[in-house]
Amino acid sequence: MLEIKNLHASVFDTPILKGINLSVNAGEVHAIMGPNGSGKSTLSNVIAGRDGYDITEGSIDYLGKDLSELEADERACEGIFLAFQYPVEIPGVSNMAMLKAAINSMRKYRGEDEISAGDFLKLIREKAALVEMKQEFLKRSVNEGFSGGEKKRNEILQMAMLEPKLALLDETDSGLDIDALKIVSDGVNALRAPDRAMVVVTHYQRLLDHIVPDYVHVLADGKIVKSGDKSLALELEEKGYNWIEGLQKAS
């Protein structure tokens, strides 16, 4: 589904990613771990198509398409979803309004009719239950005055509504207490599907107790320095990121 080859990328002209190779297939969950500043968030933002995050070398192939040719909204319409590390507050636009606009934009992209008001309400009620979000939150402005946990739950609600093929979860565990972590992870796990891939970016191993990955990659200084299965996350937790620096020097 996702084929990243020798990816070099800069954020506003500062080189961050320095040769990433990563292959993700449908149905797989990949975890990307690494110390602060290693380029984890940059990788997810480059895939999602954020302005200022430019590919300088290498390529990202997604379902046979060269991603660099698509705008951020086109990538979303093609099925890529980014759950933000810091979800944006948009006072004046309700969650409902934004989601309806999003769903209809995607439908239009695919040449489908707009969703009816009734179907939309039914869908959003069903998905809100998945992340235990109260109805009143749906009518509130996007993330405005939401706690850290509520914002992250809202990201998962959006993901559930938009049904992506490739979900990028950027530090979804940051700012979550244990209860919120459980609700968010349960929501994510419920969305695991054979035709859906997930890339989970996290600093800590604890999220991976809840969202168990098929593969774990360790990122340091813009490169993947080690890949393995879920046991790699535990090893990393035990040995700390200093161990990675040792690996880097050795390589």
Added chain:
Amino acid sequence: MIAIDQTQSWLDQHSLTQFSEPAWLSAQRAQALSRFEKIGLPGVRDEQWRYTNLRKLKSQALSVSSPANLGIELSSSNFVRLVFVDGHFDADHSSSIDQSGVHLSSLKHALDNQADLLETHFGASLPQDAHGFTELNTAFSQDGFVLHVAKNTAVDQIIEVVFVSQSKQSLSHTRNLIIAEANSQCTVVERHIGVPDAVYLSNTVTEVIAGDNAIVDHYKIQQESDEAFHMGAAFVKQANGSQVSNHNVALSGLVTRNDIVSDLLGGGAHMEMNGLVLGQGRQHIDNHTQVNHLVANCTSDEYYKSILDDQSRSVFRGRIIVAQDAQQTNADQQNNNLLLSDKAEADTKPQLEIYADDVKCSHGATVGQLDQTSLFYLKSRGINAGSARALLTFAFANEVIDRIKVDSIKNELTQLIAGELLSGLEDLV
């Protein structure tokens, strides 16, 4: 080419107009004219007009149009509606209201039938330092509407007054009065529209007198032609416990100036000023507001927002005066400006003058652009760049739109800004 100042020719035009009306009104008109002859039209050297250049207006040869048939199709409306064409009352396209205690008519009709009421109130709300356009309005206003609501009466329909400018190079001065007696309630929507591309001056003044505990919601939607000049004023006097809201929406016109002044004269009075500017092309919109807290225990809230695209420009001056005796005043003012183009410009000038010592006053002014992170957030949800911008622009305007209590206007503005994005979700945004 040197533009020739044509304003003297306007006066010459006016002197041909013969009014047959009560002596007190003729006296007021003569006084206003003599004041105008002293002060003339404002110029950029006048501090209150320094950002608004009237050179283009002054060089226009304008004249008063004769009454003519309405030349455009008005959209249908569920409201009671009065229509004025180039400043003249159009009875054919107007409806009437049949409710005890409610009198709605043209100014001319009211002069014949409610002369005492008008003698008491006409001109009584005008500030001492009214500018030349207001003086011209008093001197030459052809017609306008008068709404009188008797005490303890709530008008059971929304009243809409449509001012159409259709003759090219026309000059119209309309004068309106809303007189809401004690414990009465009314909602009045003024619409100012023009035929596309016509050059004209629409100079309109509305006086609002709110009695004890009266509730008046006053809307003005300005949709003049893109070549038009619109000079508008609302002068409000508020008694004990009255609640007045003024919603000032400017959507087009070449040069627009609004002066909105409220005198809070009775304890517990509340004034809400709500303003929205959508600037495009080379439009210039200048809003001057003033709340005079003259007695204790009054409140005022002011929210003005401008959304400026292309080379448009908005000016905001918000003056709040708290007199020495106006203790326990609570006054809030916000002016936020969103620039959608790097050639647009916003000038904002909050002005608080506080002479009392036990008051709560706050103000804030911002000028900014759409947030790039928010744009990316929406795009990452599949919303294309144009729609994402529209949604964020709507979000910016929504604080003002949300204060509008007439649903049809609320929906109209939502549509205008957000397009079809939010259709069917009006209750949820």
